[in-house]
Amino acid sequence: MLRILIFLFCFFAGTAFTSNPGASTPPTLQLALLKYSGGGDWYNDVNSLKNLSRFCNQNLRTNFNLEYATVEPGSAEIFNYPIVYATGHGNMLFSDLEARNLRAYLEGGGFLILNDDYGLDPFVRPSMKRVFPELDFVELPFSHPVYHQKFEFRNGMPKIHEHDGKPAQGFGLIWQGRLVCIYNFETDLGDGWDDVHNDPIDLRTKALQMGANIVQYVFGQ
16 A cells, blocks of 8 residues: 555656646646544635645646545545645544554655644644654744745744734654644634635735645655
8 A cells, every 4th residue: 555655646746747837637636635533623614725726736837636535534545645634623533543544644655734723733633643653743943845945934834814812833743754744733724725714815825825835845855
């Protein structure tokens, strides 16, 4: 399974970008939304991935399908997608099988974006501990390459949705020197991608730019 994912990931990386963004070519990439257990609203921000895919196609010359897939952490289908996105406010639970499968996906070249929609933090940390017991989330320094891709974020993760006055933070899980998961905390990038709170255009743009940076970083690792 790992070899299959690595092959697919190399194929995706080689076909992620098109030299002619105006050409009508079939999509070669698709983002996936993680359907997790526990009662949390994993389905939140329904237009986030569609809008991010469109923005990346327009600004990075990617060739994303605008319709996202929905995958479960324990499924074989998760290996078909180079980037999986998880969001929500509430509880997130992984069974032993799901934790092992998600770990295999991330070790094999997959990437996970975790979006704190204000309320996810107490649940996502122990859940990811089941996936990588030996790893802790580390705050990514402002000098990390993910903040310096197509778009410059010299002060790290942008603040999108103001909830309780705390600064935005970007955390990561680093496995064998490779960033396999990025966790945006106290900012809610997905809110800006989806515009569920009618965010100002400059904040929505910053959210999409940061999302595009993550996508570009993933394919450049």
